[in-house]
Amino acid sequence: xxxxxxxxxxxxxxxxxxxxxxxxxxxxxxxxxxxxxxxxxxxxxxxxxxxxxxxxxxxxxxxxxxxxxxxxxxxxxxxxxxxxxxxxxxxxxxxxxxxxxxxxxxxxxxxxxxxxxxxxxxxxxxxxxxxxxxxxxxxxxxxxxxxxxxxxxxxxxxxxxxxxxxxxxxxxxxxxxxxxxxxxxxxxxxxxxxxxxxxxxxxxxxxxxxxxxxxxxxxxxxxxxxxxxxxxxxxxxxxxxxxxxxxxxxxxxxxxxxxxxxxxxxxxxxxxxxxxxxxxxxxxxxxxxxxxxx
Amino acid sequence: xxxxxxxxxxxxxxxxxxxxxxxxxxxxxxxxxxxxxxxxxxxxxxxxxxxxxxxxxxxxxxxxxxxxxxxxxxxxxxxxxxxxxxxxxxxxxxxxxxxxxxxxxxxxxxxxxxxxxxxxxxxxxxxxxxxxxxxxxxxxxxxxxxxxxxxxxxxxxxxxxxxxxxxxxxxxxxxxxxxxxxxxxxxxxxxxxxxxxxxxxxxxxxxxxxxxxxxxxxxxxxxxxxxxxxxxxxxxxxxxxxxxxxxxxxxxxxxxxxxxxxxxxxxxxxxxxxxxxxxxxxxxxxxxxxxxxxxxxxxxxx
Numbered sequence: 001x002x003x004x005x006x007x008x009x010x011x012x013x014x015x016x017x018x019x020x021x022x023x024x025x026x027x028x029x030x031x032x033x034x035x036x037x038x039x040x041x042x043x044x045x046x047x048x049x050x051x052x053x054x055x056x057x058x059x060x061x062x063x064x065x066x067x068x069x070x071x072x073x074x075x076x077x078x079x080x081x082x083x084x085x086x087x088x089x090x091x092x093x094x095x096x097x098x099x100x101x102x103x104x105x106x107x108x109x110x111x112x113x114x115x116x117x118x119x120x121x122x123x124x125x126x127x128x129x130x131x132x133x134x135x136x137x138x139x140x141x142x143x144x145x146x147x148x149x150x151x152x153x154x155x156x157x158x159x160x161x162x163x164x165x166x167x168x169x170x171x172x173x174x175x176x177x178x179x180x181x182x183x184x185x186x187x188x189x190x191x192x193x194x195x196x197x198x199x200x201x202x203x204x205x206x207x208x209x210x211x212x213x214x215x216x217x218x219x220x221x222x223x224x225x226x227x228x229x230x231x232x233x234x235x236x237x238x239x240x241x242x243x244x245x246x247x248x249x250x251x252x253x254x255x256x257x258x259x260x261x262x263x264x265x266x267x268x269x270x271x272x273x274x275x276x277x278x279x280x281x282x283x284x285x286x287x288x289x290x291x292x293x294x
Numbered sequence: 295x296x297x298x299x300x301x302x303x304x305x306x307x308x309x310x311x312x313x314x315x316x317x318x319x320x321x322x323x324x325x326x327x328x329x330x331x332x333x334x335x336x337x338x339x340x341x342x343x344x345x346x347x348x349x350x351x352x353x354x355x356x357x358x359x360x361x362x363x364x365x366x367x368x369x370x371x372x373x374x375x376x377x378x379x380x381x382x383x384x385x386x387x388x389x390x391x392x393x394x395x396x397x398x399x400x401x402x403x404x405x406x407x408x409x410x411x412x413x414x415x416x417x418x419x420x421x422x423x424x425x426x427x428x429x430x431x432x433x434x435x436x437x438x439x440x441x442x443x444x445x446x447x448x449x450x451x452x453x454x455x456x457x458x459x460x461x462x463x464x465x466x467x468x469x470x471x472x473x474x475x476x477x478x479x480x481x482x483x484x485x486x487x488x489x490x491x492x493x494x495x496x497x498x499x500x501x502x503x504x505x506x507x508x509x510x511x512x513x514x515x516x517x518x519x520x521x522x523x524x525x526x527x528x529x530x531x532x533x534x535x536x537x538x539x540x541x542x543x544x545x546x547x548x549x550x551x552x553x554x555x556x557x558x559x560x561x562x563x564x565x566x567x568x569x570x571x572x573x574x575x576x577x578x579x580x581x582x583x584x585x586x587x588x589x590x591x592x593x594x595x596x
Contacts, residue, residue: 035458047407047408051408051409051410054411055409055410055411055414055442056441056442058410058411059411059441059442059444073542093336093340094339094340094408095408097340097343097347097414098342098343098346098410098413099343099346099351099410099413100410252471260347261346263350266350
């Protein structure tokens with residue numbers, strides 16, 4: 001079975017993860033721009049980070065037959081550093097139109113400060129003007145109100161609801177998200193946010209329409225195989241195969257292919273892994289035998 | 295030359311059928327005109343990015359005649375594996391009318407700073423056409439330092455820029471990195487014209503390293519010697535010719551001929567049984583041992 005993990009921070013993951021992800025059937029990922037675990041203090045750090053999302057990380061994933069897309073945006077935490085935020089927002093137009101940039105994201109609220117609101121509003125307007133998809137990070141605390149506010153602001157900024165993905169939903173927020181017309185993404189984390197068990201219950205209750213499963217795996221305790229593992233649990237619990245396909249592949253593809261930045265034809269072709277093409281002295285292989293497989 | 299390249303790109307873009315349709319061509323012409331009229335560096339970068347919305351990074355279909363014409367326009371330029379998107383992007387880069395001025399180098403540098411992988415390849419592929427070549431030398435060597443193999447190949451292979459402008463250190467690094475990374479060294483334009491003692495020493499050290507690690511020596515390594523390396527080179531090639539790897543033996547046979555030691559090669563030919571290696575030996579003895587002969591011997595490292 002094939003899987004699409006539309007929210008995973010590959011820059012934090014090892015080649016062992018990439019290998020395991022490919023073996024588990026993950027064919028495509030989206031890496032949203034986010035914060036680095038500690039605040040960046042210079043705009044140059046963002047330049048290099050954004051460049052790595054459209055360069056090195058895409059290349060690294062391709063070595064394992066995984067198509068890598070990304071989103072560009074200023075995250076809510078670092079939006080609070082106002083002078084830095086201003087410089088980072090100026091960078092957004094330089095990166096938003098790059099190949100494989102499927103959305104503006106992950107943006108939204110953390111503490112719901114004025115500075116966060118300013119950066120979110122700015123990026124919503126940019127996305128609306130440029131007809132881009134928006135990926136919204138919903139806050140850990142005060143989540144329900146944060147999501148309602150995020151949706152209202154997106155509506156006011158002129159972002160069509162079919163181009164809005166609200167992430168990190170839970171049982172308490174899913175109805176608000178779905179009733180707005182936006183896509184409802186769920187992050188499966190081992191200890192926080194959602195677990196696979198609860199995810200299955202959500203799909204049982206709400207069906208597969210506009211529901212997306214992702215891992216948001218990063219530098220914290222997280223699981224890059226969350227999507228296939230949740231798919232397996234759905235199967236075990238008797239969820240129809242079509243619903244599993246929708247929530248772990250097709251919905252993500254439909255949502256983000258609206259960007260025009262996913263070459264669907266190429267993605268649907270069998271994955272070609274040819275590590276010989278890239279056997280570099282300091283490459284991901286480090287002297288291992290290259291894998292050539294179809 | 296610039297006008298010829300511009301015309302070649304546009305003419306061949308028009309031959310790409312659905313991969314570059316009328317709408318794409320219209321966008322391209324408009325964007326090129328905008329660039330020619332003068333744009334900010336940011337806008338220049340954006341237009342190069344936005345080409346991906348009109349053309350996919352699919353291989354371009356180029357006729358033999360088109361490739362021959364390319365080589366006539368600029369010796370060493372071989373765009374046989376360019377993508378349609380790369381053609382469009384290089385066309386946009388060359389649409390600038392200030393290529394003789396420093397402002398174009400600054401815009402180019404800015405585009406590189408924010409480039410994604412596909413854009414990097416197009417930018418590196420366009421360097422060979424730039425009138426202010428010296429402005430790009432350091433950056434071209436940066437391309438060779440990339441870990442992204444497509445980026446490395448865009449500057450290193452089928453591109454006349456490095457042979458014309460790299461200093462010896464950058465040139466040697468390029469050649470040896472091609473061997474390390476499995477990039478086709480025989481496609482490094484001008485290699486035969488820039489061999490030397492230092493390159494031979496590094497290559498022979500690499501051969502020793504490979505053997506110590508019980509790994510086969512890359513057949514193209516023998517390309518790096520020419521008439522250099524002295525007795526050590528001859529011994530190393532003889533050792534290869536006594537080995538079990540037919541690709542390595544064929545390559546070392548060419549190597550010996552390149553070193554001017556047809557006498558040694560004739561002796562070793564007497565003991566050879568493999569028809570493929572014998573064929574290579576005969577070609578080498580007939581004087582056919584330029585870097586192009588290594589095209590069938592290129593293989594990935596183990």
